[in-house]
Amino acid sequence: PAAPADGSAAGDVGVDIRVDGVNRHYQMDPATQTVLGAARDAGLELPFSCEAGMCCTCRCKLVEGHVxxxxxxxxxxxxxxSGFILSCQARPTTPRISVDFDAV
Incomplete structure (x- = not known):
C-alpha cells in the first residue's frame, strides 16, 4: 500500500508532547514502540527510570486521544x-495523541 500523503508510514501515530515548557512532535508505530520509547528514538529527553510500569517517573497526562x-x-x-498514563507502557489506540509531562 502507498504511504499516507503526510509522509508517515502506515500505522504511524502523531504524538504531540509537552515537556519543560517546550512542545515537540514525533511519529511512532504503537505496534513496536511505547510513547517513551518512540520519544527516545526521536532524540527527546523525557523523565524515566524503570521502564516497567513500577516507578511512576515517566507519568504524564494524556490531553488528547487514547492509549x-x-x-x-x-x-x-x-x-x-484524571488522565494520567505511564509513557513507558502507553501505546496509542488513536491516530493522534497529545501528552503533557508538565501536568502535575
Missing amino acids: EMDANFSLETWEIE
Missing part, C-alpha cells in the same frame, strides 16, 4: 481517571 498501557503497577485509580 492502552501494557502494564500499570504504580498509578492509582484516581490518577487514571
Whole structure:
C-alpha cells in the first residue's frame, strides 16, 4: 500500500508532547514502540527510570486521544481517571495523541 500523503508510514501515530515548557512532535508505530520509547528514538529527553510500569517517573497526562498501557503497577485509580498514563507502557489506540509531562 502507498504511504499516507503526510509522509508517515502506515500505522504511524502523531504524538504531540509537552515537556519543560517546550512542545515537540514525533511519529511512532504503537505496534513496536511505547510513547517513551518512540520519544527516545526521536532524540527527546523525557523523565524515566524503570521502564516497567513500577516507578511512576515517566507519568504524564494524556490531553488528547487514547492509549492502552501494557502494564500499570504504580498509578492509582484516581490518577487514571484524571488522565494520567505511564509513557513507558502507553501505546496509542488513536491516530493522534497529545501528552503533557508538565501536568502535575
